[in-house]
Amino acid sequence: MEIQSRCFPYDKSIVINALYDTLETLGLHLDSSNSIRGTLVVSDAQHTGKIRIALNNEGNTGRTRVDVLLEHSAGADGGITGKWSPVILDELSGTIQRALQREGKDLK
Secondary structure, three states, X not given: OOEEEEXXXXXXXXXXXXXXXXXXXXXXXXXXXXOOOXXXXXXXXXXXXXXXXXXXXXXXXXXXXXXXXXXXEOOOOOHHHHHHHHHHHHHHHHHHHHHXXXXXXXXX
16 A cells, blocks of 8 residues: 655644645545544545545654555545545645745745
8 A cells, every 4th residue: 555645844733724624625525533643534526435644743743744545445546545645735735835824924
């Protein structure tokens, strides 16, 4: 199983809130979530499969790793993860940047 990951230099609470906004923007369906553990299960509008998203700060406050992995696929190729993983991670990055710009914070 292939996992796509990206690290963000922000606390887990900031990243998970931005992730909720990102999923809504992309029109993905939130099937289940555990905000405390930092795990979400989402599906596309056609419910062709499920994607599990896990957030992990690895004991390092101020940095959060986001892992996107396939939970279940209706197709043999696992296409839902291949399609959505890079989109979710890119849009999440953009969501965080836009939020910081609105707050007038300096971006690095």
